[in-house]
Amino acid sequence: MAAKSTHFGITVRNVTKAFPGRDNGPDFLALDDVSLDIGPGEFLALVGPSGCGKSTLLDLIAGLSTPTSGELLLGDTAITGPGLDRGVVFQQYALFPWRTAQANIEFGLEIKGVDRRARAERAREVLELVGLTPFAKHxxxxxxxxxxxxxAIARSLAYEPEVLLMDEPYAALDAQTREALQSDLRDIWERTGTTILFITHGIDEAVFLGQRVAVMTSQPGRIKTIIPIELDHRDVDDLRSTPEFVAYRRQIWGLLHEEVRKAFQAHDPALAAATGVA
Known part of the structure; x- marks a missing residue:
């Protein structure tokens, strides 16, 4: 399946998201003045401490939530709600247990009103893309x-979204399966040219997948820095063992460790002092 000739990027402009406080308490500020540009066809990985607002940002881009202030754009169009121009893949597969693999993939096409023959053909194409042709009827x-x-990935790709939003999709998988799927996803991205935002807690995963890695601060979430990743995936048998990969991992770990320390201090200053976390 050839890559599409045109793609849309994502613009996040001065976005803040606050949730109402409990028992008439102060609002909870999840995201504070976040600005981020994801280029058309780019693969951006997003990492940050637990609770920093990564999933909140993804929900906003998916149109599942609205910002308190700021603006989100897909191409030049404001994001005001969910749409088939954005595919979402979560950690939980959310497949219909009564549908076969192929029938699950066809679901979005049914919603789109694609006729039965066309959607079956398209489902077979993406089954081949993800290497599951023999399991279509399972x-x-x-x-x-x-x-x-x-x-789940094939289902999101079937209706050719402009953007694929992935929220820790491999977190529940064993290490070997996770690494295999990371390689598969890179191959799919290279073949389709889909714009991808990939949220992960795994530094290795972020470095392996992303063209750039955006690092978020501890709560409230802001974009701390964005690191371009320049690695050659084609001619290296074990990319994760190369000095270049190790250097990126160390750089991102240093940035994250600083944010985790800040979050720990803010959550429990006494314990942080007692354990020597300064």
Whole structure:
């Protein structure tokens, strides 16, 4: 399947998101003045401490939530709600257990009003893309966790979204399956040219996948820095062992460690002092 000729990027402009406080308390500020540009066809990985607002930002881009202030754009169009121009893949597969792999993939096409023959053909194309052609008639309970996540990815790709939003999709998988799916996703991205925002807690995963890695601060979430990743995936057998990869990992870990320390101090200053976290 050839990459699309045109793609849209994402613009996040001065976005703040606050949630009402409990029991008439102060509002909870999840995101504070976040600005971020994801270029058309770019693969951006997003990392940050737990609770920094990564998933909140993804929900805003998906149109599942609205910002307290600021603006979000897909191309030149304001994001005002969910749409089939954005595919979302979560950690949980959310497949329909009564549908086969192919029928699960066809779901979005049904919503779009695509006729039965066309959607079956398209489902077969993306099944081939994710390497699951022999399992088209299998039900989710007959598939491994990695296979089910491939079906979820294929379902999102089937209706050709401009953007694929992925919220820690491999977090529940074992290490070997996770690394295999990371390689698969890079291949799919290179073949389709889809703009991808990938949220992860894994530094190795972010470095392996992203053209750039955006690092968020501790709560309230802001963009701390964005690191371009320049690695050659084509001619290296074990990319993760190269000095270049190790250097990126160390750089991002240093940035994250600083934010985790700040979050720890803010949450429990007494314990932080007692344990020597300064």
């Amino acid at each position: 039900y989710p309970h007959e598939l491994s966790g990695g296979m089910r996540q491939r079906v």
